[in-house]
Amino acid sequence: MxxxxxxxxxxxxxxxxxxxxxxxxxxxxxxxxxxxxxxxxxxxxRNALQHKDNVLYAVQLDSWDPNKANDTANEIPWQLTYQDAQALLRSDIPTRQVAMHRFGFTVEREDSHLRPFVASARVTSRDFFALFDVPFLYGGTWDSAADQAHTQVVVLPKATNDRVFAGENSMGKSITLNGEPFTVVGVIDHWNPAPKVYDLTNSPFADAESLFVPFGLHRQFEIDTWGNDSGWDSGSKSEGYEGFLQSESVWIQYWVELRDGEQKQQYETFLTAYIQGEKAQGRFQRPLKFALSRPSEWLRLNKVLxxxxxxxxxxxxxxxxxxxxxxxxxxxxxxxxxxxxxxxxxxxxxxxxxxxxxxxxxxxxxxxxxxxxxxxxxxxxxxxxxxxxxxxxxxxxxxxxxxxxxxxxxxxxxxxxxxxxxxxxxxxxxxxxxxxxx
Amino acid sequence: MFEFKPILSTLWHHKASALLIALQLALTLVIVSNTLLIITDRMEKMARPSGMDIENILTVNFLAIPQDYDMAGAVRADLDMLRALPGVVDATHSHQIPLSGSGSANAFQTQPNQETGGEVANYYRTDPHFIESLGLALVTGRNFTETEMQVLAPNEQRQAPVIIVTRQLADKLFPGEDALGKPLYNGDSPMEIIGIVERHLGAWPEWSKAGNVVFFPALRTTQSMNYLVRTESGERDALFKLLADKLAERDSERVIEVNTLSNHMARSYAVDNMMVKVLSTVGAMLGFIVALGIVGLTSFWINQRTKQIxxxxxxxxTRTNISRYFLVENSLIAATGIALGAAAALIANQYLVRDYSQPVLTLLPLGICALVILLVSLGAALAPALRAANISPATATRSV
Known part of the structure; x- marks a missing residue:
């Protein structure tokens, strides 16, 4: 019919x-x-971190101008100062934690016909790959020492490895960044979360970075940010690059992995104590405020749509x-x-x-x-x-x-x-x- | 004379179809009036004068490879070479590219060590050639001199004793006064305003304070540098490749990227441009589809009423009587739809303003849209109505 x-x-x-x-x-x-x-x-x-939505948190601390709230959705700066990021990295409460920001290098390879090119880079602490579930093709992340002291190692995404090393296993090989030799310690598989939930301060639909380098390189290369850097306090305690690192400028993104409510509570207590300690030193003059946002909340807060x-x-x-x-x-x-x-x-x-x-x-x-x-x-x-x-x-x-x-x-x-x-x-x-x- | 009564009684008979047409017209008015508002708002935004000779400016960005690169020396040699190239009007260095969406800002106050207030402005570190290289208009005061140039280490915070600002910023900080010669502060040392340029949109056209700009006579020797090169009218594209080659030839220890200022601007306005294009396409398709529906339905009615006609x-x-009958009928439907639509458009606009910060709908654009929709509706009914007038009286004597 x-x-x-x-x-x-x-x-x-x-x-x-x-x-x-x-x-x-x-x-x-x-x-x-x-x-x-x-x-x-x-x-x-979409939320590329949906599967870890109940354990990952973006960290915000209100270190902003005592006279004026920051103009983000929750009135806390999106990013942290370098000194606060370094202080938080010392905590052993989170299962994993990442301090990071965007940067860029010139890329060359010794004894090859590769034309030098500029590549965006993520300067990050070593937990980045495990925290965001980034799959490795070869090798893995760097030692924790590399996040403290200057160590010239790099993790390459597949696309960069294809371009520089024609796709071969480049573990242990040397690549020249800003004219300095770096050793490849890992190659990650194709990984390109969209929106780029781990860093929404730059265009949220941009590609993931083309290089990953340790968080311990700042002083050696006088690394600043290829991203947003906002400040409110023009006075600085020290001169030169050290003055920049110790300033009240916010430019570091920070994520933690907390496996349950208990750990989250411990971490909140830790953050409260940290801010109170800083208040005693004359910093953090605004009312005590910080935020831990899950990836889904983070996307909403940043108005990705x-x-x-x-x-x-x-x-x-x-x-x-x-x-x-x-x-x-x-x-x-x-x-x-x-x-x-x-x-x-x-x-x-x-x-x-x-x-x-x-x-x-x-x-x-x-x-x-x-x-x-x-x-x-x-x-x-x-x-x-x-x-x-x-x-x-x-x-x-x-x-x-x-x-x-x-x-x-x-x-x-x-x-x-x-x-x-x-x-x-x-x-x-x-x-x-x-x-x-x- | 307009046969309202028979028209109304026929319409009542076809109330479902008539209501459907009216509803379509109402919805169309809601969509078209609100999107037209967004379209004009975005077009005005994109048409804002930038203050620059956009079409004739090339931008160069380069990242030096060696860590101990002599940036100050490179800038001097590059600019000397660029300025000597035939077809180049002038060239300058700048730590940011105008309209590129990436740059620096700071708060500037009229009193030393003022903690609140003042105005946030986009700032440039550049040299005395920037006015000529960007095609800006200096309305009062003077340009920087070479002796005022400061060469700064990468993180040096030394402030410039002299600055040039845009008129917009001068008027905001010194309303009703002559800002020339007055000091601005960002901390304790004064920066004297020695010149005012007519306008400059700055690095972020999206920014609510776009147009607040300060220029410093300074060169900070970081790893990365930009040049802004103004060419003679029409020479830009010919110089594009030459510039990249000449710079690479002079010094190959760097990665160079040449672009046009118009390209940076197009990228900055891409989202607005997309809104304009998408919304106007939707508006045009809507008009087409609604007209189609009216043609279809009017033809159907006339078909059904062949005998009656x-x-x-x-x-x-007369033939005129017959055509007029269908046009009046259509106008009645359209008027109902438009009345409904106008009310709905104003309500929808309140939500758009409240939740999505879109512009407010006033009666004039609403009236214009209503008129256009009425005309589209009448235009669509015209062809079938004229055809109806051609029905011969003889059909009345035949059965179906």
Missing amino acids: IIYYISLALRSLRSTPILSALMVAAIAVGVGAAMTVLTLNYMMS RNDNRVLGWVSLAFLLVCVINGVALLLAKFLRKAPEAGVRRALGASRSALFIQHLIESAAIGVIGGIAGIVVALVGIRTSRHLAMGWIDTVASMDWLMMLAAIGLALFASLLAGFYPAWRISHTNPAIYLKTQ | GVRRALGA
Whole structure:
């Protein structure tokens, strides 16, 4: 029976090719626009650390200007000062902890034809890889000594290893960064969380860094940050680079892994005691405040999904709604034009529900075809958005299978919604009227 | 004369279809009025004058490879070479690239050691050639001189005794006064304002305080440096490759990246540009789809009423009467939809303003959008209505 209805539906669609094409086009455009925006919003709202959401915390301390709160969402600076990061690293409460920031080096390889290039780098303490579940291809992280004293070692991501060492196991080999030799101690597999939840202060949809070096290198290379660095206190205790390290500038990102509530409580007690200790030294003059945010909270707090994206989301849904209403009007016109045919079928014994289902199937056929065309529209839409965004959203501008299925589902839902009332109307017409004039 | 009564009674008969059209028009007005508002807001933002000769400026960024690089010497040699190139108007060094989204800011006050207040401003460390290299307009005062240049170690905090500021910052810090010759502070030592430039948007066009800018005559010898090179009109693209080659040839101990200022600007405005393009596409598609729906439904109604139209024509109604009937009918539907839509648009706008900090919808743009939608609706009904007028009175005498 269903097969028969489908063949009736397709025949009916073919009998009014222009009207059918217009309805398919309306659904395709509506679903395509909605899926373009919803896919981007969905990709931007993902949490790459979902599986560790209940053990990871971003740390914020309110070391800011006594006269004025910081202008972040929770009025605590996003980042820490270098001196506070060093102090927190000394705690042995967290299972793992990371102090880090973004930087960059020139990259060369001795005795090779590689053209020198500039690579972004993450200057980080050694727990970074374990804390964020970064998979290693070769080797592993550096010794804890490297985070304290100057040790020229580096961990390369797969892409950098491919570029510099043609993909071979480069463990123990030398690579030249800022003119100085570094030894490769590990190579990580492809790893590119989007959004880049571990550091949202730079563009949240940028690629992960191309080099990872230890946190103990600061003084040797006078490393500053390739990222946000804000200060409020212009006076400094010491001169030169040491003055920068000991200043109230915030530029270090800090994450901890705390396995349960008890450990978290211990850590909170530790932070409270630390701030009180600093207050006694004349620092931290604002009311005592710190925050530990889970990755999901961190993404929300940093407004990774911008207001503009939310506005586009609503606009695209409203647009789809117009397409659905338009579909209702056109289907109503189309079905009512065929009312005489329906009258004859009713008179010949077809039940109301049979007519209802038959017409609903006709709407569903429009939905499926529209949905498939909608995927194409959405793919073009996402590609165009990616082009228009000039690199800002490269890591999130793609459509996965889930979203393709969602597109067909949305089209089917939209067209069934559009077909429901017209199908009901046509199944409730009085056959007698049409039989009279035949 | 407009046959309101028969129109209303027919509409009541087709209330479902009429309501669907009205609803579509209402929703369209809600979407179009609010998106038009966002579009104009973003276009105004992108059209703000930058104060610079955007189209003719090349930017150079380089990172030195050796740790003991002689940055001051390199800058001197590079700039001498660049300024001597044919087609180059002037070149300067700067620790940040305008409109690039990356730069420095600080708070500046009118009193020494003032702890609160003042204005936050974007600041540049550059040299006396920056006015000419960026194409800025010095409205009052003078430029820096070579003797005022300070060469600073990478983390040296020495302050400049003289500065140049934008008029916007001068007006904010010294409202109603002449800022020229007045000191600004960031700590205890005064920095005298020796010149004021008309305008400069600074490093972050997104920033709420974009346009607050201070220039210092200083060179900090860090590992990385930028040059801003202004070329003669139309020479920019020809010099792009040459610049990279000449710089690499002069000194290969560095990684050089050349770009155009217009590219930096386009990247900074990419999100706004995307909003404008996406929203206008959606608006255009909406108009198209709604028009399509109206054409479809009006044609259907006319089809259904062929006989009735024939009878009216036979009874003496003119072609104009028939067309007018359908246009008035359409206007009634559109007016209902627009009235509904206008109210809904204002309500939706309140949410957009409150939750997503978008601009406030006023009656003028709303009225313009309503008028456009009315015209689209009438335009869509026009073709079927004219066709209806062609129905021959003879149809009345035939059965179906």
